[in-house]
Amino acid sequence: MALISDAKSFLTEWIEAVSRAIDAMAGRFGRAPRIELVEHDDGTFTASASNAKGGVDLPDLSFRFDGDAPDPPLPETWNVAFRGSRIEALLRADHVMTDQLDFPSKAADFLDGMIRAQVDRLTPWSANDAVFGWGAPTSAANDRIEVSFAATSREKVAPLLRFAEAVGAASVAILAPADPSAPIKLLDRPLRSVISAAVNVPRLLRGILLSSALAAAASLLVSAYLGGSLQSELDDLQQHIAQRRAALRLGTNGSASGLGLLAKRKQTTPSSVMVLEAISRALPDSTYVTELRIEGDKIQIVGMTQDAPSLIRLIEQSSPQFTRATFFAPTTHAANEPGERFHIEAHITAYFGSGS
Structure with a gap:
């Protein structure tokens, strides 16, 4: 009730203010x-x-x-x-x-x-x-x-x-x-x-406000009805697109055609470019890579860093492409080197982002 009373008071004050403004303008120009x-x-x-x-x-x-x-x-x-x-x-x-x-x-x-x-x-x-x-x-x-x-x-x-x-x-x-x-x-x-x-300016303003409110309510009803219909059509279209993508990836009816094999290989083979991009985002700026090898589903990285153990966590958490990261050789720290020399190996899984 307090909210309704406040809204009514606000509308009354607004109508009076607008009426005064209209009167002032009319008195000035009329x-x-x-x-x-x-x-x-x-x-x-x-x-x-x-x-x-x-x-x-x-x-x-x-x-x-x-x-x-x-x-x-x-x-x-x-x-x-x-x-x-x-x-x-x-x-x-x-x-x-x-x-x-x-x-x-x-x-x-x-x-x-x-x-x-x-x-x-x-x-x-x-x-x-x-x-x-x-x-x-x-x-x-x-x-x-x-x-x-x-x-x-x-x-x-x-x-x-x-x-x-x-x-x-x-x-x-x-x-x-x-x-x-x-x-x-x-x-x-x-x-x-x-x-x-x-x-009667106040009465005219009240009529305009009432008409605007009715028009807004009708617009909301039409929008809700049309919005629901459009959303249903959009869901059906997205489902058809997903089915079509699946058919293109695996080949129609599971056939092992050349196109289907290529699509399957593309989906199961890691992309070297994306692996390089992901590993560059995962490693901090203080880390330098001197060797990088990609062999099948494994990647090996050799380089210098300030905190070698923390790299394991960074690599696994940076991208879903990398799993089971571990050291394949001891970490060393020579007197003439600015940091620790690390040797890390991780498994790679094919990943092409959420839009693939």
Whole structure:
């Protein structure tokens, strides 16, 4: 159960991460239609769409908020327009506090921290209870800059945020009319991407994962069935090959034809080249062979080494070709020789490797 729970948690986190990545890419490369909301003195909002979906021109719409719901209810054409759009709401001036701030010019790169630290002093709200922003700094006398500051309470903009979320907007921005030509942005919040507004990305990803799992299971079943059939055919083919090799070695029906005798002799006679190769692999680098004789099924080796007794074990263990290795003459060690002179004899059996 713990494994299933961990897998479910991992898949949930993966789906959320992929959804966020898709939303980020869509927000970066996809441009949402923009809808402007302007608040008037009587508390109503006027909505205007500068580039409505499908190129349809929508007439301006006026409404007020009854709680969080628009009054009157939005027409269906405007519901479609709001879905996946970017809402830019301009508050009326008496709902926003504005001030002109003065800083040294060197503070231009640190305005965010400096202004945030003074929100409690500049407004009746704390930094957590307010939404605030400032305009582009302008040069002033005595090497100083002036900055237009604006703020309002989060409670004031909460209905706008809930409305934007309810209509499925992609993002919402709250603006203050500090300067008619360049309003100050108090808040800019992404809600969902243009893709998420039209497609339920998590549901789509879950469908893709389920389809992939079903396809993988079907592939495994087909592979198991075909693999078993192919393995059976391979076993039959290998058996036929082995029978054919045996017939070629011994001659068909045990006949003693010339070809059969040659094949039998080849299989029972040791190969001198392979014997030389095997003995060269068996002897250590410190051993030198001065004489080597192959007579029938015996090999005799004479040479110099540092440890003659160990050669018996090395020769017998190095290859299945060599058996019953022994000394056929005494091992000697002369004063003018660097090691022991050995005389070893071993029996040879025909061996041509596992592929013969």
